[in-house]
Amino acid sequence: MSAxxxxxxxxxxxxxxxxxRDPSIRSRSEALLHPTVLTLLGHRTGNRLYRGRHYRSARLVCLVTKAITGGIEIHPGARIGRRFFIDHGSGVVIGETAVIGDDVSLFHRVTLGSTGWWHDRARAEQEAGEPRRHPRLGNGVTVGAGATLLGPITVGEDALIGAMALVLHDVPKGAHVRAPAARTHERDEPS
Known part of the structure; x- marks a missing residue:
């Protein structure tokens, strides 16, 4: 098959x-305007430039894509598998060494970030020759709204990361990670 x-x-x-995956989209023609499509078009273009060592051009594509999609920021060095989906998308950040498998879904305000160069674990792993600073998501992973995954962690296949979860350690295949749920308390009645 041709390119x-x-x-x-x-x-x-x-x-x-x-x-x-988006019940509000009824046809392929309507899907053309979905942030996922625009994001992937920009990312795949930027990634090709990045792999060709055209770093400034790749960054420019990333910047323009972020402006068009309302804040979806994917570093052109990140690797993204097939059938990737971002629901809503605003505020999604994916770092340079992140690896995303096939059939992964992210919701808005998800961060796949590093712990930072100042963090001892990240520094020790880089000194040991480990270049990965961002999460690796296996096939079929779903990450809920507002979740933050930091560092060179691995999330196993078919894992579910709940909304607002902070994930700093590896997650096994098929696991569910949940953030603490809000609790309702009765108001104290004035005496």
Whole structure:
């Protein structure tokens, strides 16, 4: 199959994923305007430039894509698998060495970030030759709204990370990680 044929097949696959995972989208033509499609188009272009060592051009594509999508920021060095989906998308941040498997879904305000160069664990791993600073998500992972995953952690296949969870350690395959839920307390009645 030609490169153009593969490209068209990937676009159709992405449009089908958007229609399947977002009930408000009713057709492929409507899916063309979904943030996931625009984000992936920008990221795949930026990633190709990044791999070709055209770093400034890759960053420019990333910056323009972020402006068009309302704040979805994916470093052009991140690796993203097939059938990736971002629901709503605003405020999503994905770092340079993040690796995302196939069939992964993220919701708005998700961060796949590093712990920072000042953090001892990250520094020790870099000194040991480990270049990865960001999370690796296995196939079929879902990450809920506002979740933050930091450092070179691995999230196993089919894991579910709940909304607002802070994840700093590896997550096994199929696990569910939940943030503490809010609790309702009765107001104290004035005496």
């Amino acid at each position: 153009a044929g593969r490209w068209r097949r990937r676009i159709r696959e992405t449009l089908d994923v958007v229609v399947a």
